[in-house]
Amino acid sequence: MNPVSKVERPVILVVDDEPAVLSALARDLRREYGQHHRVVRAASGEAALEAVRELKLRAVPVALFLVDQRMMGMSGVEFLENAIEVFPDAKRVLLTAYADTQAAISAINDVALNHYLMKPWNPPEDNLYPVLTDLLDDWQASYAPPFEGIRVVGHQLSAQSHRVKDFLSRNLVPYQWLDAEFDEEAGRLLELSSSDSSRLPLVLFPDGPSLEQPSNVQLAERIGLKMHPGLPFYDLVIVGAGPSGLAAAVYGASEGLGTLLIEGDAPGGQAGTSSRIENYLGFPSGLSGGDLSRRAVAQAIRFGTEILTPLEATCARAEGPYRFVTLTDGSEVSCHALLIATGVSYRKLDVPGVERLTGAGVYYGAALTEALACRDRDVFVLGAGNSAGQAAIHLSRYASSVTMLVRGDSLDRTMSQYLVSQIETHEKITVSPRTTVAGVTGGGSLEEIVIKDHTAGDVRSVPAFALFIFIGATPHTEWVADVLERDSSGFILTGPGLLRGARRPRGWHLDRDPFLLETSVPGIFAAGDVRHRSVKRVASAVGEGSMAVQFVHQYLSRVPE
Numbered sequence: 177m178n179p180v181s182k183v184e185r186p187v188i189l190v191v192d193d194e195p196a197v198l199s200a201l202a203r204d205l206r207r208e209y210g211q212h213h214r215v216v217r218a219a220s221g222e223a224a225l226e227a228v229r230e231l232k233l234r235a236v237p238v239a240l241f242l243v244d245q246r247m248m249g250m251s252g253v254e255f256l257e258n259a260i261e262v263f264p265d266a267k268r269v270l271l272t273a274y275a276d277t278q279a280a281i282s283a284i285n286d287v288a289l290n291h292y293l294m295k296p297w298n299p300p301e302d303n304l305y306p307v308l309t310d311l312l313d314d315w316q317a318s319y320a321p322p323f324e325g326i327r328v329v330g331h332q333l334s335a336q337s338h339r340v341k342d343f344l345s346r347n348l349v350p351y352q353w354l355d356a357e358f359d360e361e362a363g364r365l366l367e368l369s370s371s372d373s374s375r376l377p378l379v380l381f382p383d384g385p386s387l388e389q390p391s392n393v394q395l396a397e398r399i400g401l402k403m404h405p406g407l408p409f410y411d412l413v414i415v416g417a418g419p420s421g422l423a424a425a426v427y428g429a430s431e432g433l434g435t436l437l438i439e440g441d442a443p444g445g446q447a448g449t450s451s452r453i454e455n456y457l458g459f460p461s462g463l464s465g466g467d468l469s470r471r472a473v474a475q476a477i478r479f480g481t482e483i484l485t486p487l488e489a490t491c492a493r494a495e496g497p498y499r500f501v502t503l504t505d506g507s508e509v510s511c512h513a514l515l516i517a518t519g520v521s522y523r524k525l526d527v528p529g530v531e532r533l534t535g536a537g538v539y540y541g542a543a544l545t546e547a548l549a550c551r552d553r554d555v556f557v558l559g560a561g562n563s564a565g566q567a568a569i570h571l572s573r574y575a576s577s578v579t580m581l582v583r584g585d586s587l588d589r590t591m592s593q594y595l596v597s598q599i600e601t602h603e604k605i606t607v608s609p610r611t612t613v614a615g616v617t618g619g620g621s622l623e624e625i626v627i628k629d630h631t632a633g634d635v636r637s638v639p640a641f642a643l644f645i646f647i648g649a650t651p652h653t654e655w656v657a658d659v660l661e662r663d664s665s666g667f668i669l670t671g672p673g674l675l676r677g678a679r680r681p682r683g684w685h686l687d688r689d690p691f692l693l694e695t696s697v698p699g700i701f702a703a704g705d706v707r708h709r710s711v712k713r714v715a716s717a718v719g720e721g722s723m724a725v726q727f728v729h730q731y732l733s734r735v736p737e
């Protein structure tokens with residue numbers, strides 16, 4: 177436990193070697209953020225690094241570095257390169273003159289710069305505060321306060337602990353992880369709570385009794401997630417709160433539709449598990465999936481969307497003008513229009529050992545939650561798509577080595593070029609082409625991966641701490657298999673994809689063709705990755721989610737009351 181951080185405000189460290197600029201910046205920052213943050217000044221890169229060291233020793237968190245690029249001795253980027261090793265989660269903003277723009281753009285890759293600001297920044301209300309407030313909010317959302325939040329005590333390589341951590345982080349609930357084996361504090365807490373160590377993880381709440389090995393539903397109830405619809409009927413029910421479902425919720429609710437969003441796991445979908453989305457319009461430095469989800473959820477709620485999570489839709493049916501969805505708890509909710517945005521999930525790797533060790537060293541796309549535990553370890557990533565590439569880069573911040581096991585000859589055909597370039601020049605990442613995983617072994621947790629090398633034609637076992645699997649996806653559509661037309665892989669057919677020549681789908685009773693995103697049942701729509709031939713990108717999922725709402729309006733304008 178760290179008594180200091182209970183009282184210490186997170187720090188904004190501002191660095192500039194021009195005294196007048198430094199004072200003006202510090203003054204502006206204190207005025208806006210002084211109540212919740214401590215503004216620390218440093219007059220050179222060297223002095224700032226000393227301050228960083230002291231803050232770290234005293235366990236005071238740094239939320240943001242605001243640094244002038246042009247300084248004598250050490251440039252802003254050079255300072256950031258060193259400082260982020262000590263505070264990897266702190267946000268980074270460079271203060272630049274017009275001539276430094278190129279350095280700032282390079283810094284987006286080199287030090288994962290969050291933003292660069294041009295001097296002068298007056299008026300700060302327009303040119304300084306909006307950017308910094310956004311970044312400080314992001315930092316705050318992922319910052320786990322050591323004392324006051326939820327604490328999870330468990331074994332690092334346990335599937336149950338992994339599930340609990342993953343559920344909390346994907347629902348954007350900050351928590352502190354305490355390893356029962358290595359953390360003194362964990363031992364003390366287990367003793368105090370007289371918890372049975374065979375029933376870990378233990379989840380401690382600041383405001384009430386703890387839970388041993390809780391289910392996701394028990395956790396959801398304790399952290400106050402909403403699991404029952406407030407009304408029996410909605411204009412629009414959306415199933416799945418990935419980018420597509422969230423976009424539909426924002427547009428639906430903002431355009432006056434009574435909107436319910438049902439999510440089986442945690443808002444954000446696949447995008448929510450991404451460490452850094454770099455190709456989403458409007459975010460030149462990228463943003464994490466967690467940030468995107470948090471913003472989208474806030475926006476959807478602001479417009480009046482009701483969100484239920486974690487609650488799965490298990491069945492859908494149509495009756496006259498009404499559409500019904502059955503939920504895991506057996507209850508039913510009805511609506512005029514139903515949007516299915518249930519996306520896809522990772523295909524399972526079917527080789528010996530994987531099922532038993534999943535969650536205990538073997539993970540499907542869980543790079544965000546487990547990355548910290550990989551510090552100074554050798555880890556492997558299986559897959560060659562963008563998600564595998566992002567994970568490798570994220571893991572390399574902590575692991576001593578990351579090996580990418582790639583079935584093909586190279587990454588070029590399957591991964592975006594910007595990721596390929598980062599990986600090729602990364603000193604900790606190795607790409608191992610023409611290799612596949614033939615099995616995994618280990619007692620309680622992963623110890624070795626059996627790798628088949630298709631070039632050498634041999635099979636070898638290598639020691640490994642963790643294996644992250646990213647090998648394609650299957651759609652979540654089993655629950656509508658009897659209701660909607662799907663393709664041979666289970667993706668939902670929509671619009672023109674449903675027409676055989678001029679013939680409309682079986683049972684279609686309207687005197688028009690299905691709308692672009694409408695399924696084989698009028699009034700049931702599909703958007704995002706779950707749809708046949710969808711693009712499988714965040715932007716396209718968001719686009720389809722918002723477009724679907726336009727078709728819902730057209731459908732509703734003709735639906736009988």
Ligand SMILES: Cc1cc2nc3c(=O)[nH]c(=O)nc-3n(C[C@H](O)[C@H](O)[C@H](O)COP(=O)(O)OP(=O)(O)OC[C@H]3O[C@@H](n4cnc5c(N)ncnc54)[C@H](O)[C@@H]3O)c2cc1C
Nearest residue numbers: 416418419420440445446447489519563704705712713714
């Ligand atoms: C690790 C990773 C990194 C990625 N990085 C990028 C990137 O950088 N750029 C990019 O453009 N794309 C990226 N992608 C792809 C992108 O995330 C997806 O294309 C996008 O998330 C699809 O959105 P969606 O809403 O259609 O579906 P999903 O994101 O899959 O969301 C579907 C949601 O539906 C829920 N659900 C499923 N079944 C049910 C049910 N029966 N009841 C209730 N809820 C249900 C799921 O829990 C999930 O939350 C990445 C994907 C991954 C996995």
